[in-house]
Every structure is written in structure tokens, then in C-alpha cells.
Amino acid sequence: MPDVTIEIDGKAVSVPEGATILAACRAAGIDTPTLCYLENLTPVNVCRVCVVELEGSRTLVPSCSRQAESGMKVKTDSARVRTSRTMVLEFLASSVDVSLADDLQRQMRRYGAQPGRYGPPAPPPKADQRDASVAGHHDPPSGDAAHTVAQPVKRDNELYVRDYTKCILCYKCVEACGSDAQNTFAIAVAGRGFDARISTEHAVPLPDSACVYCGNCIGVCPTGALMFVTEHDRRAQGTWDPSRQNKGETICPYCGVGCNLEVSTQDGEIVKVMSPLESGVTNGHLCIKGRFGWQFVGKRR
Amino acid sequence: MAVGGDQARAQRHRLLPALHGLSDRIGWISPGALNYVCERLRVPPADAYGVASFYALFSTTPRAPQILHVCDDIACRLAGAEELCAQLEQKLGPPHEPLPQQQSACWTRSPCLGMCDRAPAALFIAADPGGSPRGEPLGEVDRPRLEQALLSEDRPPAQPARATVAGTQRTLLRRIGKIDPESIGDYRKAGGFTALRRAIEIGPAGIIHEVDVAKLTGRGGAAFPTARKWEAVAREPARPHYLICNADESEPGTFKDRVIMEEDPFAVIEAMTIAAIAGGCERGYLYVRGEYPLASSRLQKAIDEARAAGMLGDGICGSPLRFDIEMRRGAGAYICGEETALFNSIEGLRGEPRNKPPFPVRKGLFGKPTIVNNVETLANVIEIVAKGGEAFASVGTPGSTGTKLFCLCGHIARPGLYEVPLGTMLAELLALAGGVRGGKRLQAVLLGGAAGSFLTPAEIGVPLSFEGARAIGATLGSGVVMVLDETADLGGILVRIAAFFRDESCGQCVPCRVGTVRQEELLHRLRRGRPLGSATQERDLLAQIGQVMRDASICGLGQTASSAIESALSKFEVFNRA
Ligand SMILES: Cc1cc2nc3c(=O)[nH]c(=O)nc-3n(C[C@H](O)[C@H](O)[C@H](O)COP(=O)(O)O)c2cc1C
Ligand code: SF4
Ligand code: SF4
Ligand code: SF4
Ligand code: FES
Ligand code: FES
Numbered sequence: 001m002p003d004v005t006i007e008i009d010g011k012a013v014s015v016p017e018g019a020t021i022l023a024a025c026r027a028a029g030i031d032t033p034t035l036c037y038l039e040n041l042t043p044v045n046v047c048r049v050c051v052v053e054l055e056g057s058r059t060l061v062p063s064c065s066r067q068a069e070s071g072m073k074v075k076t077d078s079a080r081v082r083t084s085r086t087m088v089l090e091f092l093a094s095s096v097d098v099s100l101a102d103d104l105q106r107q108m109r110r111y112g113a114q115p116g117r118y119g120p121p122a123p124p125p126k127a128d129q130r131d132a133s134v135a136g137h138h139d140p141p142s143g144d145a146a147h148t149v150a151q152p153v154k155r156d157n158e159l160y161v162r163d164y165t166k167c168i169l170c171y172k173c174v175e176a177c178g179s180d181a182q183n184t185f186a187i188a189v190a191g192r193g194f195d196a197r198i199s200t201e202h203a204v205p206l207p208d209s210a211c212v213y214c215g216n217c218i219g220v221c222p223t224g225a226l227m228f229v230t231e232h233d234r235r236a237q238g239t240w241d242p243s244r245q246n247k248g249e250t251i252c253p254y255c256g257v258g259c260n261l262e263v264s265t266q267d268g269e270i271v272k273v274m275s276p277l278e279s280g281v282t283n284g285h286l287c288i289k290g291r292f293g294w295q296f297v298g299k300r301r
Numbered sequence: 302m303a304v305g306g307d308q309a310r311a312q313r314h315r316l317l318p319a320l321h322g323l324s325d326r327i328g329w330i331s332p333g334a335l336n337y338v339c340e341r342l343r344v345p346p347a348d349a350y351g352v353a354s355f356y357a358l359f360s361t362t363p364r365a366p367q368i369l370h371v372c373d374d375i376a377c378r379l380a381g382a383e384e385l386c387a388q389l390e391q392k393l394g395p396p397h398e399p400l401p402q403q404q405s406a407c408w409t410r411s412p413c414l415g416m417c418d419r420a421p422a423a424l425f426i427a428a429d430p431g432g433s434p435r436g437e438p439l440g441e442v443d444r445p446r447l448e449q450a451l452l453s454e455d456r457p458p459a460q461p462a463r464a465t466v467a468g469t470q471r472t473l474l475r476r477i478g479k480i481d482p483e484s485i486g487d488y489r490k491a492g493g494f495t496a497l498r499r500a501i502e503i504g505p506a507g508i509i510h511e512v513d514v515a516k517l518t519g520r521g522g523a524a525f526p527t528a529r530k531w532e533a534v535a536r537e538p539a540r541p542h543y544l545i546c547n548a549d550e551s552e553p554g555t556f557k558d559r560v561i562m563e564e565d566p567f568a569v570i571e572a573m574t575i576a577a578i579a580g581g582c583e584r585g586y587l588y589v590r591g592e593y594p595l596a597s598s599r600l601q602k603a604i605d606e607a608r609a610a611g612m613l614g615d616g617i618c619g620s621p622l623r624f625d626i627e628m629r630r631g632a633g634a635y636i637c638g639e640e641t642a643l644f645n646s647i648e649g650l651r652g653e654p655r656n657k658p659p660f661p662v663r664k665g666l667f668g669k670p671t672i673v674n675n676v677e678t679l680a681n682v683i684e685i686v687a688k689g690g691e692a693f694a695s696v697g698t699p700g701s702t703g704t705k706l707f708c709l710c711g712h713i714a715r716p717g718l719y720e721v722p723l724g725t726m727l728a729e730l731l732a733l734a735g736g737v738r739g740g741k742r743l744q745a746v747l748l749g750g751a752a753g754s755f756l757t758p759a760e761i762g763v764p765l766s767f768e769g770a771r772a773i774g775a776t777l778g779s780g781v782v783m784v785l786d787e788t789a790d791l792g793g794i795l796v797r798i799a800a801f802f803r804d805e806s807c808g809q810c811v812p813c814r815v816g817t818v819r820q821e822e823l824l825h826r827l828r829r830g831r832p833l834g835s836a837t838q839e840r841d842l843l844a845q846i847g848q849v850m851r852d853a854s855i856c857g858l859g860q861t862a863s864s865a866i867e868s869a870l871s872k873f874e875v876f877n878r879a
């Protein structure tokens with residue numbers, strides 16, 4: 001394929017035709033924040049943290065999904081870009097619990113984001129209130145506190161929990177559950193506006209939904225909103241300690257496909273199973289056996 | 302079993318009509334009914350729930366089968382809608398809950414219902430197990446009238462009121478009020494379908510040429526050259542091509558398309574057919590907002606009659622051409638007027654705008670080349686084809702040709718729909734409508750709707766042309782001219798506009814999803830005189846929120862969500878007066 005050459009921050013960068021501006025930025029070694037982008041998923045370009053200034057464009061453009069076209073002139077560190085990126089990070093951090101979103105935190109430090117300037121977080125609403133919100137209606141705010149997405153943790157099965165107080169609505173789990181990987185469509189975005197949320201049909205518990213517990217949504221979630229029960233409980237007890245964890249690579253023993261597994265152990269116990277994004281076999285996706293089968297290893301012992 | 306693939310996609314576009322079917326019958330979308338639809342259409346239930354819960358007219362929790370939507374949006378607010386809603390709450394209980402007096406009914410607040418000329422307005426909808434729900438628009442309402450609509454059993458349905466139409470030129474409005482909108486014979490006698498015949502004669506290239514010479518630009522808000530759009534679609538090799546008439550009209554203060562559709566529905570059909578011929582489109586969709594029951598029933602009748610008369614279907618008007626129109630009802634979502642959100646809505650997906658590029662002329666509805674035009678834009682085409690582009694271009698200014706419909710509402714003596722040549726001075730238009738009501742002093746004019754901007758009395762000399770508006774940093778938008786007299790509570794209007802964008806954001810992108818919330822919170826702080834830090838800091842923060850929404854949002858909703866508010870704060874002492 002022929003290359004296209006674009007100018008980024010004054011320097012010429014060449015990438016293969018069809019590549020995105022993001023790919024060009026990365027090729028040039030420019031640290032570009034992304035939240036909703038993932039190599040193995042179709043770009044949804046919704047978070048807008050990756051925006052860059054493109055000469056001739058009225059608005060900023062999302063680098064993760066805009067294809068590089070020869071002759072483009074791009075700025076990644078102009079005042080406009082910095083303002084938008086900073087505000088996107090602040091908007092998220094002022095409305096969502098991002099304490100476990102390491103990369104987002106790193107970018108917040110980089111851009112000097114101050115989520116506190118929208119006021120103190122509003123007290124969490126009543127349980128189930130978010131799931132019951134009605135499209136096109138909301139109670140007028142006082143303005144004294146910043147509205148958040150806080151809601152109780154959903155713990156309705158033995159394998160993983162959904163803590164949507166930590167959800168930045170990046171759509172990755174929906175894509176992983178849908179046509180990008182699992183083809184199960186157990187979850188989707190429901191509601192609209194600030195009340196939009198990841199949900200099963202009529203917000204039924206997971207066991208009543210189409211979920212097959214492949215855990216692919218956990219694998220792609222960037223904020224820890226979706227979490228193995230093992231990790232969730234250890235964190236709650238204060239016994240989750242990445243510094244004492246070992247990661248080992250292995251091949252899943254359950255069937256003949258041969259999925260690559262990345263197994264984390266702590267204190268001699270398996271606490272988490274992922275699959276590398278780069279794996280040609282899995283693209284990061286697994287099934288219930290590879291992802292959760294080890295729980296039986298523990299139980300049998 | 303996993304439901305996906307081509308087979309499922311083939312059914313998916315029937316989802317929104319199916320959800321309407323449920324809501325029309327029982328007034329809400331129950332889990333059992335939703336599952337049934339999902340099995341029939343092979344749509345995953347979580348997906349269908351995501352779609353159903355997107356729309357404000359649908360309820361996914363049990364709701365009374367009769368519902369009264371009371372408009373509390375800007376024009377109605379100027380006419381006392383807040384006080385009215387407070388009275389209703391006192392007498393009828395909280396919104397969405399069954400009334401203490403009658404369990405089968407409830408009431409709720411609503412954004413603009415497109416009846417701002419008869420504010421305050423309401424819309425009564427009664428579900429019907431037989432599938433023929435009753436939708437009754439109510440204008441100039443007060444509490445007793447609304448209570449009667451809700452509580453009395455055998456009340457004759459109100460006669461639909463006809464809009465006040467006026468202006469200095471009658472081109473688009475020439476048949477309004479003069480013909481029976483349900484009679485194709487009347488339409489013919491008034492010259493109907495002669496333009497279509499001429500269009501068939503001159504063919505696609507001839508039509509596009511006339512529209513190009515006419516310099517027609519879109520009336521849906523963006524003022525894009527219509528001929529360029531048509532030409533681009535006509536050129537695309539991919540088939541089929543689609544034509545969409547955007548009749549989602551939900552910009553607060555706007556009611557122009559409704560009047561055309563209610564009073565001259567055959568003109569919409571004829572104009573769509575001409576556009577379809579130009580673009581080589583075999584299939585058309587007419588997407589009408591769900592809050593327009595009269596417009597949709599008249600349009601459906603017109604489509605059926607036109608088809609029976611050979612003006613739609615195979616061999617239109619005796620030619621070998623084929624074109625047919627399907628009507629789709631929206632379900633309460635301003636964002637579905639954005640063209641790519643509209644595609645998704647028709648396709649049975651959530652009404653979330655798509656990233657552009659690719660543009661609709663290349664990849665639109667179902668991924669195919671698609672023309673999207675506003676009702677008023679299309680209505681102009683009839684005159685252009687009948688009389689020629691040059692005649693059309695001789696009206697208006699060199700940069701803004703033809704006439705334009707303006708929706709006059711608020712504190713104006715004679716609210717209604719006015720047609721004037723583009724370039725007419727705003728002051729002239731206000732005079733034409735009798736000036737500020739009751740001889741009061743003018744405080745401000747909201748031009749272009751919630752996505753438009755506020756003008757000061759010193760600015761009413763502006764010529765109402767696209768370039769004239771642009772020169773003062775404003776936009777004609779959808780043609781809203783909302784008048785605020787000296788007594789109007791501008792701060793209250795701003796807070797309502799902020800609430801509107803917060804409610805109508807699709808929620809997809811962070812700048813708009815969270816920005817509209819932060820903007821609303823901040824305005825409430827200013828209004829209550831309780832800034833975080835100093836008022837200046839708050840103003841700076843508001844400007845930054847506006848900037849990120851404008852710069853980084855996916856679509857026009859987020860990009861314009863701060864424009865009216867910022868214009869008001871920069872020109873008026875809004876929150877420092879009291
Ligand atoms: C949030 C939003 C809402 C819109 N609503 C409408 C609408 O109700 N009717 C309409 O014709 N255009 C609406 N538009 C503009 C359409 O996207 C599109 O530009 C228009 O239908 C093109 O038709 P025109 O060229 O004839 O104006 C809206 C745009 C945005 C961003
Ligand atoms: S575990 Fe798998 S099937 Fe269940 S919601 Fe997550 S991705 Fe979908
Ligand atoms: S749960 Fe996680 S993956 Fe899913 S949308 Fe929220 S943050 Fe993204
Ligand atoms: S700007 Fe607002 S309405 Fe438009 S895509 Fe983003 S969230 Fe949705
Ligand atoms: S990473 Fe590009 S929009 Fe989210
Ligand atoms: S009908 Fe109430 S504002 Fe338009």
C-alpha cells in the first residue's frame with residue numbers, strides 16, 4: 001500500500017494509506033490519550049479525548065477514527081486541543097469514579113485537570129434511580145453540587161460485578177459483547193443524555209439476560225467498572241496487591257482452539273485471567289471456560 | 302442463540318414502528334411485549350430496550366394509557382407554562398403518576414410541541430387497544446381546559462385550529478387555508494402536480510440545473526446548497542439511492558413545517574417526488590416527529606391517495622419512473638432531526654449521530670447515497686421547477702434567494718407563520734406581526750431557536766438573510782423569531798434552554814453529555830446568586846464549557862448547545878439585575 005504523508009506539529013509523518021491520524025501520532029512518538037479506542041474494536045469515537053486540530057476544519061477532529069489524508073496539517077498540542085482534552089477528562093472525573101482508571105489519571109496529571117471546579121460531587125441518588133430515569137426528563141439541579149453517575153454496585157452473579165459508578169460510557173463492553181467479538185448482545189446502551197447507561201433489557205439481572213459470561217467486556221473495560229468477583233472482593237478486603245502478583249502466559253487447556261491466556265496469581269491463587277490483545281488467536285477475547293474455568297481449579301483444591 | 306448477521310439486519314428497521322405499535326395500544330413498552338417484538342424481528346432484547354428507552358414518548362415502565370404532554374418550553378414559558386404546570390401538579394399530582402381522580406390518565410411536561418403560535422400548548426394522547434390512538438393537539442390552554450381533556454370521558458375531540466399565516470409574499474403558503482388538505486382534487490385544481498410533470502420532462506439534469514440557478518439553500522438550519530447535494534447523490538454509482546424528507550421539526554419555537562404538512566400535504570409528496578427523480582432515488586422516507594399526529598395522519602392519507610392516483614409507485618405520473626414513500630414517526634427526540642441520527646432511527650438503532658465523514662451523499666441510510674432535505678427546502682422546489690430557477694433567484698438577496706418562513710411567537714401581537722423574501726429586515730417582520738404585544742418595550746429577540754442566538758433591540762435592523770445574520774454573529778436557524786418584552790424573565794428562558802439541551806443530548810460523546818449538565822448547573826448557580834468562587838470565574842468556566850462543546854462534540858447539538866446562552870450573557874445583564 002502507498003504511504004500518505006501528513007504534517008503533525010510541523011513535522012512530516014508517513015503512514016500507510018487508510019491509517020488514522022492517531023496511528024500517525026503514535027508513529028511520531030506523540031503521546032495521545034484515548035479512552036474509547038481499542039485496536040481490536042470498531043472505533044466509536046465518542047470520548048473525544050483524542051481530538052486534534054486539523055487545518056481547515058471548523059471543529060477539532062477525533063484522531064482515533066479520522067483517516068490520514070495526504071497534505072493534512074495537524075496540531076496535537078494547541079491551546080484548543082489542550083482545553084478540549086482537559087475538559088473531557090474533567091467532565092469524566094467530575095461525574096464518574098475514575099480511581100481505578102490508571103491511564104485516565106495519568107492524562108489528568110499531564111493536562112492539569114481539575115475536576116473539583118464544577119463543585120463537590122452530588123450525593124448519590126436512590127438505588128435504581130438511574131435505571132429508572134425517563135428519557136427527556138430530569139429534575140432541575142440546584143447547581144450547588146455536580147451531578148454524578150453514582151449508583152449501587154450490581155452484583156447479581158458469581159463471576160463478575162458491574163460497578164457503573166465507574167463507567168465512563170466508552171461503549172467498549174457493548175462492542176465486545178456484540179458484533180466485534182462475542183455476538184451475544186447481552187448489554188447495550190439504554191436511556192439518553194447524561195442518563196445513558198449500560199444495561200440489559202429492562203435492567204434485568206445478568207442471569208436473566210443473554211450473558212454467557214465470556215468476560216470479554218471485563219477484558220476491554222478501561223475503568224474497572226467491570227471486575228472479576230475475586231478482584232472486587234480482594235479490593236474490598238484490602239488484600240488486592242498487584243506488587244505481589246505474578247503474570248504467566250499459557251494456553252487454555254479446555255478445548256482445541258488454543259487461546260493464549262495471561263494468568264495473574266497472588267498468594268498462590270489465580271485472581272484474574274486475561275488474553276493479550278495482540279494474540280492472533282483471541283484478539284484479547286475468550287469464552288467462559290478460559291476466563292472463569294480456573295475458579296473451579298481453586299474450588300476443587 | 303446469538304442474533305446477528307444479515308437476516309437480523311433485514312428486520313431491524315421495523316423496530317421503531319413496532320415499538321410505536323406497542324405504545325399505541327397499551328401506552329407503554331412492557332417486558333413481555335418487548336420480548337415478543339424481539340423474537341419476531343430477531344433483535345436482541347437489550348438492543349431493543351436501548352432503543353425504546355431512548356425516546357421520550359415511549360415509557361419502559363408501566364404508564365397510564367392516556368397522557369397529557371404539557372409544553373413548558375420557551376414560548377409556552379413566556380405564556381405562563383411554569384405556573385400552569387405548578388397548578389397541575391397541585392391538582393393532579395406529580396408528572397408520570399396516575400391521577401388520583403383517574404388512574405387511566407397521567408400528565409407530564411414536554412419540550413416544544415411545535416404550537417408556539419398558540420402557547421401555552423399541550424398534546425393529549427390516548428392509547429387504544431385497537432391500535433388507533435387518539436392524538437389531540439391543544440392550543441391556548443388553561444388548567445380547566447386541560448383537566449377537562451384529561452378527566453371527562455365523552456368529550457368531542459377539539460377541532461384542529463388553523464394556523465395564522467401572513468407575510469408580504471405568498472409562495473410557499475399560497476395554498477394554505479385555501480384548499481381542503483385532504484383532497485387531491487383540490488390540490489390539482491390549485492395547480493398541483495404540474496411541476497412534477499415538468500420535472501419528468503426535463504429529467505434529473507434539468508431539475509438540478511434549475512435548482513442550481515435558483516441558488517436554493519437548505520432551510521433546515523445549515524443553509525447548504527441543495528443542488529450540490531442532489532448532484533452528488535445523482536453521481537454515486539452505489540444503488541439504491543434514498544431520499545429523506547426531514548420533518549422532525551423539534552427546534553424550540555419552530556412550527557413552519559407542521560403548517561405545510563397539515564395544510565398542504567400533497568405539496569410535500571410532489572416535492573419529494575421531484576427531488577427523488579433528481580437524485581435517482583427509488584425510495585423515500587418521510588420522517589415526521591411523533592408529536593405531530595395531525596400532520597402524520599394527513600400525510601399518510603395524501604401518500605395513499607397519491608399512490609392510488611398513479612403519482613407514486615411504479616410508473617409515476619405515466620412515466621417509466623418508480624418512486625414510493627414510507628412515513629416514519631419519530632418518538633420524542635430532537636436529536637433525530639440531525640440527519641445521521643435520523644438514519645439510525647429509521648434503521649431501528651438508537652438515534653445517535655454518526656461521525657462525518659463519510660457524508661450522507663455517499664453513505665447515508667442503510668449505508669447508501671442519501672438526500673436529506675427539510676420540508677420547507679423541498680416545498681420551494683415545486684415553484685423552482687414550475688417557474689424556473691431564475692424567477693426564484695430574483696426574489697431575496699443575491700446570497701439568499703427566495704422567500705423564507707418565519708415562526709413568530711412569544712410576546713408578539715399576532716403570532717403565526719410569516720412568509721417574506723429573504724433579506725427582509727427583522728424590524729419590518731416584527732411590525733408586520735403587530736409589534737410587541739400590548740405596546741410593551743422590546744427586551745430581546747431569540748432568532749433561530751434554542752440553537753440560535755439572542756438579539757438586542759439595537760440589532761433588529763438586521764436583514765433576515767443568511768449572510769445578514771452571519772454578519773452579526775447570528776443564524777436564521779429554523780426561522781424562529783421569538784419576542785421577549787421588557788417583563789420577560791430572560792434568565793428563566795436561559796435555564797430552560799440549558800435544560801432542553803441536557804434532556805435532548807443523545808449522550809454519546811463526553812463534551813455534550815456532561816457539558817450540557819455542567820452548563821445547566823452553572824446557570825442555576827448564577828440565577829440563584831450562589832456562584833462557586835466569583836461570578837467572573839463562573840463566566841470563564843461557562844465560556845470554556847461552551848468551547849469544548851463547540852470544538853469537540855460529534856454533532857450540531859453539542860456544537861450549538863451554548864450559543865444562545867452565550868449570546869444572551871454577552872449582550873444582556875441577565876443575572877445581575879434582580
Ligand atoms: C440537533 C439537530 C437537529 C436538527 N433537526 C432538524 C429538523 O428537525 N429538521 C430539519 O430539517 N433539519 C434538522 N437538522 C439539520 C439536518 O441535520 C440537516 O442538515 C437538514 O435536514 C438538511 O436539510 P436542508 O439542506 O434542506 O436544510 C438538525 C440538525 C441538528 C444538529
Ligand atoms: S460476559 Fe460476555 S456475554 Fe456477558 S455481557 Fe460480558 S461480553 Fe457479553
Ligand atoms: S462498563 Fe467499562 S467498558 Fe463498558 S462502557 Fe463502562 S467504562 Fe466502558
Ligand atoms: S453532540 Fe450531543 S447529541 Fe451530538 S452526538 Fe454528541 S452527545 Fe450526541
Ligand atoms: S479515543 Fe478517539 S474519541 Fe475516544
Ligand atoms: S409549543 Fe411550547 S414552546 Fe413551542
